[in-house]
Amino acid sequence: MKVQNKNWKVGELSKLAGLTIRTLHHYDEIGLLSPSFRNDAGHRLYSEGDIIKLHQIMSLKQLEFSLDEIKNFLEDPKYNPIDVIDMQLKRLDEEIKLKKQLRSELNELLDVFNSWKRPSFEQFINSIELIRNQKKYFTKEQQLRLKKQYDKLGENNSSELMNSWSNIISSFQTEMDNGTPIDDLKIIKLAKQWQEGVNFFTDGDSEIIHSAERYYMDNPQAANGSGMSGELYEYIKKALANIERKLLPK
Incomplete structure (x- = not known):
């Protein structure tokens, strides 16, 4: 922006600065930058000081x-460019942190959806909420351990295990619909299969299991992403509690 005159009309400053007249008028209206002088004809003029401010x-x-x-x-009479730059750097650092977090979540979603033919919109939303909420309950170390355990399976074994898990859920649903009591042998067998699956996914880590229990206790709706209703999840919890009572020493 080259300065050649001492005073400028709004149209002249518009061309000089590469801004629209409307933008300069807006700056004037909000008190950000106003012309300092008027000429004999009453036209408002911008000074060299105004140009520096612009x-x-x-x-x-x-x-x-x-x-x-x-x-x-x-x-601000205490205006310090260094403080302004420092403020913006902190803001950018926070934005970068959020972008990295978003990228991580998108990668996790992609890993999940690559194993599905075509996720429904409901599955998509539930998966987003699941991933975001899990970070509040599982430490980074626990998340890494869960991922490593899942990666050990390989593509074929993971698909087989997920199918087996779906079959267990479906069987629980059938028994609940039929009104099967939780102390029935069929339910006890399903509950033990459920426990075996949980122990496999968590590598038997009691802290991870505890974190998962807290997560689902606080977010019962999250079970919907696994094909479970809140009612079914409560039924399974009672079945698990029942076999745990049977294992306690009398």
Whole structure:
């Protein structure tokens, strides 16, 4: 932005700065940048000081500060460019952190959906909520351990195990619909198969199992992503509690 005159009309400044007249009028309306003088004809004119201020505004806008923030910076007698840069760096660091988190979640979703033919919209939403909420209950170390355990299976074994898990859920659903009591031998057998599956996925880590129990206790709707209703999940929990009572020493 080259400065050749001492004072500029709004149209002249518009061409000089590469901004629209409407933008300059808006800056004037909000008190961000107003012409300092009027000529004999009553036209409002921008001074060299106004040009310098406009350059500051444009520079701060390139750093993605809002107009309100820029106005506060320029009106603050303690305005320090170093503090402004530090503020924006912290903001960018937070944005980068969020972007990395989003990328991680998208990769997790992709891993899940690659094993499905075509997920439904409901499955898609449930999976997003599942991944995000799990991070509140499982430590990073636990998440890595779960992933390593899953990776050990390989594509063929993981598909086989997931099918087996679905069959267990379907069997529980059938027995619940039939009104089968939780102390029935069929339910006890299913509950033990469920426990074996959980122990396999968690590598028998009691802390991971405890975290999973807390997660599903606080978020019973999350079971829907596995094809379970809240009612079925409660039925399975009672069946598991029943076999645990039977294992306790009398």
